[in-house]
Amino acid sequence: MPSRSTSLPIRSRLAVGVGRLVAASSKAVHLGSGSVIGGRAALVVNPQLLRDLTAGRDVVIVSATNGKTTTTRLIAAALAGDRAVVSNSMGANMTAGIVAALGGAAANATAVLEVDERWVAGVLRATSAGTVVLLNLSRDQLDRTQEVRKLAEAWRTCLTATPPTTVIANADDPLVVWAAQVAPHVIWVATGQDWRADAAGCPQCAGRISFTGATWRCTDCELARPEPAMSVEDSAIATDAGRVPLSMRLPGRVNIVNAAFALATARSLAVPDDIAVAGLQSVEEVAGRYRVTSLAGRPVRLLLAKNPAGWHEAIELLADPPAPVVVSINARIADGHDPSWLWDVDFERLRSRFVVATGERRHDLAVRLRYADVEHVTADTIDEALRVAMGRPAYIAGRPVDIAANYTAFQEYFERVGGSQ
Amino acid sequence: MSTPRPTESMVRICSLYPDLLGTYGDGGNATVLAQRLRWRDINVDLVSIDAGRSVPDSCDLYLVGGGEDGPQTRATQELQTSGALRRAANNGAVVFAVCAGMQILGERFPDMDGVDRAGLGLLDCVTVRVDRPRAVGELLTHDAAVTAPDGTVRPLGTLTGFENHAGRTIPGASATTFGRVEIGEGNGDGTEGVINGSVVGTYLHGPALARNPALADELLRWIIGDAALTPLDDSDVDALRADRHLAARAHELAPQRSWRDRLRGS
Ligand SMILES: [Zn+2]
Numbered sequence: 001m002p003s004r005s006t007s008l009p010i011r012s013r014l015a016v017g018v019g020r021l022v023a024a025s026s027k028a029v030h031l032g033s034g035s036v037i038g039g040r041a042a043l044v045v046n047p048q049l050l051r052d053l054t055a056g057r058d059v060v061i062v063s064a065t066n067g068k069t070t071t072t073r074l075i076a077a078a079l080a081g082d083r084a085v086v087s088n089s090m091g092a093n094m095t096a097g098i099v100a101a102l103g104g105a106a107a108n109a110t111a112v113l114e115v116d117e118r119w120v121a122g123v124l125r126a127t128s129a130g131t132v133v134l135l136n137l138s139r140d141q142l143d144r145t146q147e148v149r150k151l152a153e154a155w156r157t158c159l160t161a162t163p164p165t166t167v168i169a170n171a172d173d174p175l176v177v178w179a180a181q182v183a184p185h186v187i188w189v190a191t192g193q194d195w196r197a198d199a200a201g202c203p204q205c206a207g208r209i210s211f212t213g214a215t216w217r218c219t220d221c222e223l224a225r226p227e228p229a230m231s232v233e234d235s236a237i238a239t240d241a242g243r244v245p246l247s248m249r250l251p252g253r254v255n256i257v258n259a260a261f262a263l264a265t266a267r268s269l270a271v272p273d274d275i276a277v278a279g280l281q282s283v284e285e286v287a288g289r290y291r292v293t294s295l296a297g298r299p300v301r302l303l304l305a306k307n308p309a310g311w312h313e314a315i316e317l318l319a320d321p322p323a324p325v326v327v328s329i330n331a332r333i334a335d336g337h338d339p340s341w342l343w344d345v346d347f348e349r350l351r352s353r354f355v356v357a358t359g360e361r362r363h364d365l366a367v368r369l370r371y372a373d374v375e376h377v378t379a380d381t382i383d384e385a386l387r388v389a390m391g392r393p394a395y396i397a398g399r400p401v402d403i404a405a406n407y408t409a410f411q412e413y414f415e416r417v418g419g420s421q
Numbered sequence: 422m423s424t425p426r427p428t429e430s431m432v433r434i435c436s437l438y439p440d441l442l443g444t445y446g447d448g449g450n451a452t453v454l455a456q457r458l459r460w461r462d463i464n465v466d467l468v469s470i471d472a473g474r475s476v477p478d479s480c481d482l483y484l485v486g487g488g489e490d491g492p493q494t495r496a497t498q499e500l501q502t503s504g505a506l507r508r509a510a511n512n513g514a515v516v517f518a519v520c521a522g523m524q525i526l527g528e529r530f531p532d533m534d535g536v537d538r539a540g541l542g543l544l545d546c547v548t549v550r551v552d553r554p555r556a557v558g559e560l561l562t563h564d565a566a567v568t569a570p571d572g573t574v575r576p577l578g579t580l581t582g583f584e585n586h587a588g589r590t591i592p593g594a595s596a597t598t599f600g601r602v603e604i605g606e607g608n609g610d611g612t613e614g615v616i617n618g619s620v621v622g623t624y625l626h627g628p629a630l631a632r633n634p635a636l637a638d639e640l641l642r643w644i645i646g647d648a649a650l651t652p653l654d655d656s657d658v659d660a661l662r663a664d665r666h667l668a669a670r671a672h673e674l675a676p677q678r679s680w681r682d683r684l685r686g687s
Contacts, residue, residue, distance in 0.1 A: 139444065147489045201441055201472075206491040208440070208472050219473065337558070338583045340626050343449030363661035367631055370657045371449070371456050378660070 007107055008052055015046035016053075016103045023100065039096030042103065050095055053102040054127040058110040060265055061127070061164075063120045063155075064135030065148075066310045067258050068093070070250070071135060072114035073286040074262035077279035082271040084109035094119050095126075110269070117151055121158035130165040131268055132183075133261050136193065137175040138309035139341065148175060149203050155179035166268045168261055171228045174216060178203040178223060187264050190214070190231035191257045195309040232260050239263075244273060249284045254313040288414035290317075292400050295417055296383040298390060299400040300326075302413055306335065306406040308344035318402050321352035322394040326385045328359035328405040328413075335407050339364045347372040354392050358385040359409045382413060431464040432644055435480040437506065437522075440471045441496045445585060447486030447519050449628035453637055454482065461651050472496065476505035480514060481644045487520030487585075487626060490533035497525045500541055510543050513570065515643050516620040519629060520586055523615060523622025524548040531588060544622050545593035546608075546615045553589075559669035560584040560605035560625055562613050567639055568597040570619045577635045579603070580613065581665045582625030590615060590624075599623070604669040619643060632665065634658050 023038025086105035207220025589609030607613030
C-alpha cells in the first residue's frame with residue numbers, strides 16, 4: 001500500500017514514525033497490543049495527529065454499546081469492492097488505536113472508524129466525519145462509565161456542534177433516537193430491537209416510553225419512533241428502494257441488523273448495492289467473534305457477550321440444546337468491576353443445557369445459574385471447562401464447544417488461539 | 422417470630438418500577454426471594470409494576486431497586502401520588518430497598534439537580550450530597566444484625582455486596598443499622614443500612630439477597646415464620662461469599678490485571 005506519510009506535515013510524519021517504532025519494539029518484547037501503545041506514543045509527539053490523518057478523507061464513525069466492532073467490519077467489507085478502505089477493525093476504538101490504524105493508510109482511503117461510545121465527541125470534532133452510524137446504547141460497565149442517558153446527551157451535543165452530512169441511526173432505540181434527531185439528515189433503520197430494559201425512561205423528559213407492537217412513543221412528551229427508511233427482516237433488508245435479500249455467513253438476526261447499517265452506509269457513499277451485498281456476505285468472523293478454532297487442543301467457537309443486551313442476542317446464537325456450553329465471566333476494568341448485570345440476563349433460557357462456569361467471576365455466574373435452575377458446575381480454567389463440557393453425554397464428538405465470554409475473557413482466549421490486536 | 426402474618430398459602434412479592442429502578446441487577450432480589458420460597462414448596466406470586474401502573478397495597482413484600490437520578494425522582498413522585506407503598510408498609514408489609522430506593526424511602530434526598538427533595542418518610546434517614554468521590558467498590562460489613570419488626574435482634578453474619586452511590590445517608594434516632602462497615606463506605610458514617618420496623622434499606626448491590634442468603638431468609642421469616650424456613654443448598658453462594666470476602670479484604674477491585682491489560686487500557 002502506498003504510504004500517505006509524504007503528504008503529511010513534518011510533525012505528523014515524525015509522530016507516525018515514532019508510533020511505528022514504539023509499536024514494533026513493544027511487539028518485539030511481547031508486550032502485545034503494539035498498535036495501541038504506538039498510537040499513544042505518536043499522539044505525544046503530535047496531539048493533532050488524528051485531525052491530520054483524516055483531513056481530506058471520507059470518514060465514517062461507528063459507535064454503540066453492542067455490535068460496533070462487527071458493524072465496522074461489515075461497513076469496511078461493503079465499501080471495499082468500490083474503493084480503498086482503512087479501518088481499526090480489531091476493536092482498538094479509542095484515539096490511540098484509531099491513529100495507529102490510520103498511520104499507514106493510502107491518502108484516498110475511506111476511514112471506517114469504530115469509536116468507543118465515550119469518545120464519539122472527540123473523534124467527531126477531530127475528523128469532521130461525514131457519516132456517523134449509531135447502533136444502540138445500553139448499560140455496560142456502569143461502575144466506570146457515565147450513565148447511559150449522559151452518553152446519549154454527549155452524542156446529541158456533538159452532533160449539534162459538528163453536524164455530519166449523514167447520520168444512520170437505530171429507530172427502535174429511544175436513547176439513540178433522542179441523540180440522533182438533532183442531526184440535519186438521518187437515515188433511520190428499523191431494527192426490531194426488543195431489548196427495552198435500558199430504554200424505559202424517556203431521555204428527554206424522564207417520562208415513560210410506551211412500546212406498542214413495532215412502535216413506541218413517550219407518554220409525556222413528543223419523543224416518538226421516527227419513520228424508518230430501512231427495516232430488518234429475517235433474511236433481507238426492506239428499503240425505500242426495494243427489498244435486498246441477504247445470505248450472511250455471520251450467524252443470527254443480530255448480524256442482519258448490523259448488515260442493514262452497513263448497507264445504509266454504503267448507499268450514502270454511493271456504493272452500488274450488489275458490490276455492498278457481496279462484501280457483507282463475504283465476512284465469516286470479526287476479530288475472533290464467531291471463529292471456529294482449536295483451544296487447548298479442543299474444537300471451540302468463540303462468542304462475545306458482555307452485557308444483558310448482548311446476551312439477549314447471543315443466547316440465540318448458541319449451538320442447539322442440549323449441547324453443553326462454556327460461559328466465562330471476568331470483571332476487570334474493561335468489563336466493569338460489578339457483574340451484577342448477570343441478574344439482568346435471562347439465563348433461564350439455558351435450562352435445557354449444561355453450563356460450565358469459568359473466568360474470574362465464575363462464582364457470581366454459578367449463583368445466577370443456580371437461581372435460574374440451570375444445571376452447572378464451575379471450572380477454574382478454560383482447559384478444565386472444555387474437558388468437563390466435552391465429557392458430558394450431550395456433547396457430540398467433533399463438534400466445537402461454544403464459549404460465550406465477556407470482554408477480557410474473550411480477549412484472553414482470542415490471544416491464545418493466535419489472534420491479536 | 423412466633424406469630425407470622427397470615428399469608429394463606431401464597432406469598433405475594435411486588436417489584437416496584439423495575440423500568441425505572443433496577444439498574445444494577447436489583448431485579449435479582451425478586452428472583453432470589455421467589456426461588457427460595459418455591460424450593461421450600463411455598464407458593465409465590467411475583468408481580469412487577471412498571472411506572473404509570475397502579476401499585477397494589479396488599480402484597481407481603483415490596484422491592485425497590487437502585488437507579489439513575491432522573492428515574493429516581495420520577496419513582497418518588499409516582500410513589501407519593503399512589504400512596505400504596507405507604508399504606509402497605511403501615512400495615513406491616515416488608516419493604517426491601519436498595520441504594521436509590523433506600524434514599525427515596527428516607528425523609529430527604531438530593532434530586533438530579535442537587536435540589537433537596539422530600540422522600541416517602543418510611544425510613545428515618547436523610548441522604549445528602551458530600552464533597553467526596555462516588556462510593557464505588559466491594560462493600561463488606563463486620564458481623565451484621567438486623568432488628569426484626571418484633572424488636573428481636575437477629576444475626577446475619579457478614580454482609581457482602583457492591584456499592585455505587587454519590588450520596589451519603591445519615592440514619593436518624595429511631596432507625597437501626599446492620600452494623601459496622603469493614604471495607605467500603607456504606608452509609609458513609611461507618612455504618613451500613615437503615616431499618617425501621619419492616620422497612621429495610623441498604624447500599625448493597627450484588628444483588629444483595631443473592632450474596633446474603635441469611636438476609637433473604639430473615640425477610641422471608643418475617644412473613645412465613647420460622648418453621649417454614651427449611652435449609653437450602655447454598656454451596657454456590659458459600660463459594661461466592663468466600664471469593665468476595667477475599668477480594669474485598671485484598672482491596673482487589675481489579676483482580677489479576679496483567680501488563681497486557683494495562684497496555685490495552687483495560
Ligand atoms: Zn418524554
